[in-house]
Amino acid sequence: MPGAWDKIKTAAKEVGEKVIGRGPEVKYRHEAQDYSDKNGVSIEIAQKTILARYFDAVERKAAVTRAIDYDSSEWRAVAAAVKETMGDKGIDGLKKTADDPRYPCRPVVLSPAEFKRSYSAQEGYYKSKYEKRAPDYAVLKDCAENAAMFANYSKDFRSFVSSFSGNAASLEALLARNPKMKAEFGRLFQLKGLAEKHEDRFKKDMNFEKTWNASKVELQKSVKEMLTGTGNYCVNVVKACQMMFQGNFGAGLMKGLGETAKFLGIETWGAIKVAYHGGKVLGSKVKNF
Amino acid sequence: MINDSFLVSDEKKALLEIYSREGASAAFLQKFESALVEKLRQKTETAIGLDKVIETEFARITDDYNKQRASLTEKLQKELADVAPGDVTAKTTLWDAYYVKVDELQKVVAGGIQAVSQKVLIGMTK
Numbered sequence: 411m412p413g414a415w416d417k418i419k420t421a422a423k424e425v426g427e428k429v430i431g432r433g434p435e436v437k438y439r440h441e442a443q444d445y446s447d448k449n450g451v452s453i454e455i456a457q458k459t460i461l462a463r464y465f466d467a468v469e470r471k472a473a474v475t476r477a478i479d480y481d482s483s484e485w486r487a488v489a490a491a492v493k494e495t496m497g498d499k500g501i502d503g504l505k506k507t508a509d510d511p512r513y514p515c516r517p518v519v520l521s522p523a524e525f526k527r528s529y530s531a532q533e534g535y536y537k538s539k540y541e542k543r544a545p546d547y548a549v550l551k552d553c554a555e556n557a558a559m560f561a562n563y564s565k566d567f568r569s570f571v572s573s574f575s576g577n578a579a580s581l582e583a584l585l586a587r588n589p590k591m592k593a594e595f596g597r598l599f600q601l602k603g604l605a606e607k608h609e610d611r612f613k614k615d616m617n618f619e620k621t622w623n624a625s626k627v628e629l630q631k632s633v634k635e636m637l638t639g640t641g642n643y644c645v646n647v648v649k650a651c652q653m654m655f656q657g658n659f660g661a662g663l664m665k666g667l668g669e670t671a672k673f674l675g676i677e678t679w680g681a682i683k684v685a686y687h688g689g690k691v692l693g694s695k696v697k698n699f
Numbered sequence: 700m701i702n703d704s705f706l707v708s709d710e711k712k713a714l715l716e717i718y719s720r721e722g723a724s725a726a727f728l729q730k731f732e733s734a735l736v737e738k739l740r741q742k743t744e745t746a747i748g749l750d751k752v753i754e755t756e757f758a759r760i761t762d763d764y765n766k767q768r769a770s771l772t773e774k775l776q777k778e779l780a781d782v783a784p785g786d787v788t789a790k791t792t793l794w795d796a797y798y799v800k801v802d803e804l805q806k807v808v809a810g811g812i813q814a815v816s817q818k819v820l821i822g823m824t825k
Contacts, residue, residue, distance in 0.1 A: 508787065515785030548772050552779070552790070559785060600787040604794065611798050618805050625812050626757050629819050630750060636823050637746040640705055644735055647700055 434483075434490035438464075442494075454580045458571055461491045461581065465568035472561050476531035477553065478605035485602060495581045501599050504585075508596030513589050515597060518559045528554035536612065545612045553608055560601045563594045701731065705742075710734050749822045756815040764808050771800050 424436045438460060446456035467484040479485070492500045507513060520528065532553040536544035544550060570591050574584050585592040701714050714734060717727050775797045782789045 514783070515787070517784035519784075546772065548776055548779075552794070556787075559787075597785070597787055600791065604787060604791050607791070607794060607798070611801070615801075618808075622808070622812065625816065626753060629753050629816055633746050633749045633753070633819065633823060637742055640739060640742045643705060644739055647704070647735065 432490075432493075434487050435494050438487065438490045438494050452578055454578060455575060457491070457495050458575045458577075458581055458584075461488065461495075462568060462571045462575055464488045464491060465564060465571060468564055469561075469568060472557075472564065475535055476528060476561075477535035477557050478560050478602055479535075480606055480609045482602075489599070492581075500582075501596075504592060504596030505599055506596070507589055507592045508594075508600055510589070510593060513593035515559075516562075516594070518555075518562045520555065520558050524558065525554060528558050532557060536609075540612065540616065543616065545608065545615075549608050549612070553605060556601045556605055560598060560605075563598050563601075567591065567595050567598065704735070706734055706738055710738075745822060749819050752822070753815065753819060756811075756818075760808055760811045760815070763811075764804065767804055768801065771797060771804070 438457075441460045442453060442456040445451070445459055446453045449456070451459075464484065464487045468482070468488060471479065471482060471484045489501060492504070496503065508515075529550055532550045533544045535553075536550075545553075570588070571581075577584065579587075585595065701711050701718070704711065706714070714727070714731055717730060721727050775793060778793050779790060782793065
């Protein structure tokens with residue numbers, strides 16, 4: 411039994427882990443330990459049982475979204491379980507096995523109807539997150555295929571873990587004896603990585619487009635301001651001259667400003683005219699522009 | 700008012716000379732107004748021209764970008780078709796290369812936009 415000082419040290423360590431973003435790892439550790447204590451089973455059995463539960467949650471979420479969610483807390487929990495039981499390089503090891511040609515991927519063939527459903531799901535996923543916008547066909551097609559593979563492998567892996575949940579072997583030992591399943595597990599991480607890549611890129615593209623459009627608007631605004639400044643100056647001159655000389659100065663100038671108005675648009679021109687005519691002439695002429 | 704105006708120095712000088720000779724005569728006012736109208740007309744033309752430059756150049760850049768990106772995507776799709784189903788690593792490698800090319804393309808576009816901006820800003824000072 412750990413002493414009081416050990417408990418304090420562990421608690422302090424776990425707070426630190428949470429701070430650096432390893433909260434899910436701490437949660438998994440506690441859940442596995444609690445399960446082990448309450449059910450009187452080994453920690454290895456408890457770890458696999460909790461992992462199977464995490465996969466249930468992943469499946470439930472996938473059944474709703476039918477997409478690989480970028481911010482999936484359910485998948486983050488699975489990753490935490492791997493890191494906790496297989497170390498920080500555990501995920502890399504799984505991915506490496508996925509690349510081993512001896513364990514090729516089991517292809518997931520989609521019927522045209524299934525593909526259509528998956529494609530729409532990806533489109534819906536993006537549109538619900540990004541101002542009703544989605545990537546182009548090539549990306550959505552890839553996402554649709556990846557999501558289908560992810561759902562299949564995830565289901566397989568969940569069955570695998572469940573079927574061995576009563577086995578005393580650790581997850582790592584089990585996977586070492588079943589490299590095909592290890593490869594499939596690794597492929598799940600690869601698919602999640604590719605989905606994140608697509609989404610990061612889409613966000614980048616949207617920002618790029620926004621900057622692009624903003625540059626255009628900003629340039630046009632600068633040109634408009636240059637002209638508005640000139641027009642306003644003229645109006646001020648006209649007003650000052652009229653006050654000083656009470657003459658008819660400015661009639662020609664207003665004609666000149668008419669051209670300006672065509673470029674600036676009615677609103678700005680309206681403002682100039684109000685300044686000049688004191689609100690008297692804002693009728694049919696304005697509408698003609 | 701003459702000194703503060705957007706007229707060029709020669710025009711200001713000529714108007715000030717008339718004013719010192721004739722005072723605020725009708726002829727002076729007419730000349731001052733004509734100068735302002737002419738300058739305003741020139742500025743308007745410049746602005747309309749610059750607005751056209753912005754529209755045309757942005758449309759051209761957009762068109763080029765879309766065409767080049769479509770071509771890159773088409774090439775990628777052909778390459779993806781040759782990848783074994785489920786070979787996620789091979790697919791990821793192709794997508795990585797594609798996204799690097801898209802980055803390069805966007806850098807070219809950013810350069811193009813910068814050039815248009817410079818052109819417009821220089822045009823505004825004329």
